[in-house]
Amino acid sequence: MITKEHSTPESNILNAAKGIFHRKGMAATRMQEIADEAGINKAMLHYYYRSKQLLFEAVFKSAFSTLAPQLNEIINADNSLFDKIRNFTQNYISFIVKHPYLPNFIIQELNRNPEFVEKLFSEKMPNIDKFRKQIENDVKDGLIKPIKAEQLFINILALNVFPFVGAPLIKGFLNLDDDDFLKLMHERKTEVSNFIINAIKI
Amino acid sequence: MITKEHSTPESNILNAAKGIFHRKGMAATRMQEIADEAGINKAMLHYYYRSKQLLFEAVFKSAFSTLAPQLNEIINADNSLFDKIRNFTQNYISFIVKHPYLPNFIIQELNRNPEFVEKLFSEKMPNIDKFRKQIENDVKDGLIKPIKAEQLFINILALNVFPFVGAPLIKGFLNLDDDDFLKLMHERKTEVSNFIINAIKI
DNA sequence: GTCTATAGCCAGATAGAC
């Protein structure tokens, strides 16, 4: 049975907080702005979430636990390498078009709080052995050119994630308005996987 | 004749400010921290740079005017496409290893201040027509597979820039220490250009 | 639970002695 999504004060606050924190980050966010966005009083934020720090942590955990499983797909899914690349590209870009500030937010806050990284990954350390084996086998079978699993993983991540993180830079350099940009991103759902597969296939 | 680099109070302050601003961004940076880093008094910062905002702008302009010409190379250099890709990859990665926080800083602040983008690019709007023509000709000549200039530009940027922007995420997922990470980045000076060229060459 | 008013702190900026 699926839990019904009531619009509680907590969820209203959390949603408002996500919008502001994702765009501005911890330091630049003002509790007043979150209160305004949620249509409530500033004191209410503290009633429900004690402090800015705790509210921020709730937002960050939610963001990270949304993103991490998607990246884990690359490492742990059971399908073939090319299917993996196609699926991830398709799914990730579709998802991130709806949450464009999310990767940037996570990366930003990880940069500011290096101790976060240790805490987050110490609980459930990702293991790329399976992915590495898959690459090695595909190389041995003559399906793909030799490449390190780490480098391929970085390349997949880079081609999918960067356009959203670096959106303002890209828009500036290519002189694109929001509409042009979105069209390019839409194309990338297949463009990127073709690019990667062409780069490695024999 | 090359102007000699004296170590003036201004330059000391600016260098200290770069270190802090690049890592923490505008909002999270404290003037006191910059003063400590520069080994001077907080009042001196205001004596030389009026306000935090003005000091920040000096740092940002310096960062942007370092990065922009490198990206322009892709669009405007006169060499062949494959050489362009090889040169940029080699040069950019070598450079950024020494200034790892720079792209993240610029992207971050562009995200927070959308009006920045307009101001920065309105003065000297980059023009990708030349690059687009080059791609179209190489496609026509049967040198490379059909690809949009915009998509190729984004891919080159993504593969080179992202690993540094997303470093904490990558280190976490691949369980790398700083040393492992640096080794991978060194490999990428040739790895990335090979990857791109394999993806597009016929 | 929800609000108004305010306490308390922190950081940017300045006054003024040297």
Place this chain on the structure above:
DNA sequence: GTCTATCTGGCTATAGAC
């Protein structure tokens, strides 16, 4: 030009009425 001391504003957090 350089410092110490201090002002001022803004922001988080809480007290307390309802």
